[in-house]
Amino acid sequence: MLEPAYQVDVVVVGAGTAGLAAARRLASAGVTTTVLEAEPCVGGRMSTEKVDGFRLDRLGQPLFTSWPEPRTTPGLEALPLRRFAPGVLLHRDGHRHRAGAPAVTGGARGALHIARALASAPRGAGSARESRTSGAAGGAMDRARLGSALNRLAATPVERLLARPELPAAQALQARGLPPRTVEGFLRPLLAALLCDPELTTSSRAADLALHAFASGRLCVPEGGAQALPDRLARSLPPGTVRTGVRVTSVSTTSVTTAEHGVIRCRAVLLATGARAAAELLPGLRVPDFHPVTVVHHTTDDPAPALATGSALLLDADRSGPVAHTAVLSTVDPGRAPAGRVLISSTVLGTPPGAPGELDSAVRIQLARLYGTSTHRWETLAVHHTPEAVPAQRPPYDARRPVRLMAGLYVCGDHRDSGTVQGALRSAHRVAAALLADLGAAGS
Numbered sequence: 001m002l003e004p005a006y007q008v009d010v011v012v013v014g015a016g017t018a019g020l021a022a023a024r025r026l027a028s029a030g031v032t033t034t035v036l037e038a039e040p041c042v043g044g045r046m047s048t049e050k051v052d053g054f055r056l057d058r059l060g061q062p063l064f065t066s067w068p069e070p071r072t073t074p075g076l077e078a079l080p081l082r083r084f085a086p087g088v089l090l091h092r093d094g095h096r097h098r099a100g101a102p103a104v105t106g107g108a109r110g111a112l113h114i115a116r117a118l119a120s121a122p123r124g125a126g127s128a129r130e131s132r133t134s135g136a137a138g139g140a141m142d143r144a145r146l147g148s149a150l151n152r153l154a155a156t157p158v159e160r161l162l163a164r165p166e167l168p169a170a171q172a173l174q175a176r177g178l179p180p181r182t183v184e185g186f187l188r189p190l191l192a193a194l195l196c197d198p199e200l201t202t203s204s205r206a207a208d209l210a211l212h213a214f215a216s217g218r219l220c221v222p223e224g225g226a227q228a229l230p231d232r233l234a235r236s237l238p239p240g241t242v243r244t245g246v247r248v249t250s251v252s253t254t255s256v257t258t259a260e261h262g263v264i265r266c267r268a269v270l271l272a273t274g275a276r277a278a279a280e281l282l283p284g285l286r287v288p289d290f291h292p293v294t295v296v297h298h299t300t301d302d303p304a305p306a307l308a309t310g311s312a313l314l315l316d317a318d319r320s321g322p323v324a325h326t327a328v329l330s331t332v333d334p335g336r337a338p339a340g341r342v343l344i345s346s347t348v349l350g351t352p353p354g355a356p357g358e359l360d361s362a363v364r365i366q367l368a369r370l371y372g373t374s375t376h377r378w379e380t381l382a383v384h385h386t387p388e389a390v391p392a393q394r395p396p397y398d399a400r401r402p403v404r405l406m407a408g409l410y411v412c413g414d415h416r417d418s419g420t421v422q423g424a425l426r427s428a429h430r431v432a433a434a435l436l437a438d439l440g441a442a443g444s
Helices: 017-028 107-120 140-155 158-162 169-175 180-195 204-216 228-235 275-281 304-309 356-371 421-439
Strands: 008-013 033-037 048-051 054-057 081-083 088-092 095-099 219-222 242-244 248-251 255-258 262-271 290-300 314-316 323-328 342-349 379-391 404-406 409-411
Touching: 008 017, 008 255, 008 421, 017 033, 017 228, 017 421, 033 262, 048 379, 054 290, 054 342, 054 379, 088 180, 140 180, 140 204, 158 204, 169 180, 169 204, 180 204, 180 314, 180 323, 248 275, 262 421, 275 379, 290 356, 304 323, 304 342, 304 356, 314 356, 323 356, 342 356, 356 379, 404 421, 409 421
Parallel strands: 008 033, 008 262, 033 242, 088 314, 262 409
Antiparallel strands: 048 054, 081 219, 088 095, 248 255, 255 262, 290 342, 290 379, 314 323, 323 342, 404 409
């Protein structure tokens, strides 16, 4: 009997970051690829809403300049990134304390500057409103130990970090002998922000990877909004590769069935949706727990917030309200707001308390304390709640979950890796390599 003709080599289900990055690698190798997306546009959780000249990220997960994937992924080589000020600002006991590298460096050298800055600055140095170093992290000896630990993390290869003994991150911080003020005043709020996990139930291995990235580079965001990253990947694909508004109802190793266009035959299927959507198409696929995230966007014409924090990420070490961290994103990336307007984006971790109106009121009260200015006249632009924002990475944590389920059926996404944008891109690289190996180097 003749084998049924196929219409395309690979069908990718889902046009988020991982699916588009995998499709780009396959297309570059000569593999004919179709990307099907149920939503009207690409991006998934990395979407950006445009409102009256503002660009408002749905999730707002920052990137790191130390991540290699955004630079090495085909189609993203020239992606413009906007950097936050080095380190972070910590709000504790009514004062803002700066913790991190001076503005002159990054990479391993930057980690050394973190160590020196934290070790040499006296507690309480600087003005009453902002200390230039991490007074929240404890005394000079405590800051020296913290700086030394960060420096070692920056110099440790990733594979060694992944081989370390594993505990929940909160327990690991206590077990490593760091003073409680250092943990509560700096590491806990920092890791909560980086992992989207306020209780630090995340694996200590994943936490070490986050601190490694922090000590080795700078926090940053894509210029023009998070969606600039998937948009750039989509534009780099051959015309007609991506089809939006197409719902996939079932998959096999040789075809997908869609509600709009019937059956599309292929040589392999790649599920690049979120974990839950992938499990609906493939029952039995494990669905992880998730960390919910809510992003609240405000605007004002008052320059006070920008004057208070500049382009720094501001963390609430006191945990005095629902906001875990906030930033004046129009200072980090001026193109995200119209001229004369200030864009303040704040992140609430976990399930937000109360009704939406109650959340906004609580956020405004907290932001007034954090920025030291009235928020009464601020305008709320949008509230984006994502119940399944970031896959939980509790022990035992596997940063390299299999992407090949069987010959002809594959899966990728941040739920197969580190739960970050970097993890999504890395899983795309791994799945493209597996597909090319199974199909032949040229996809023939």
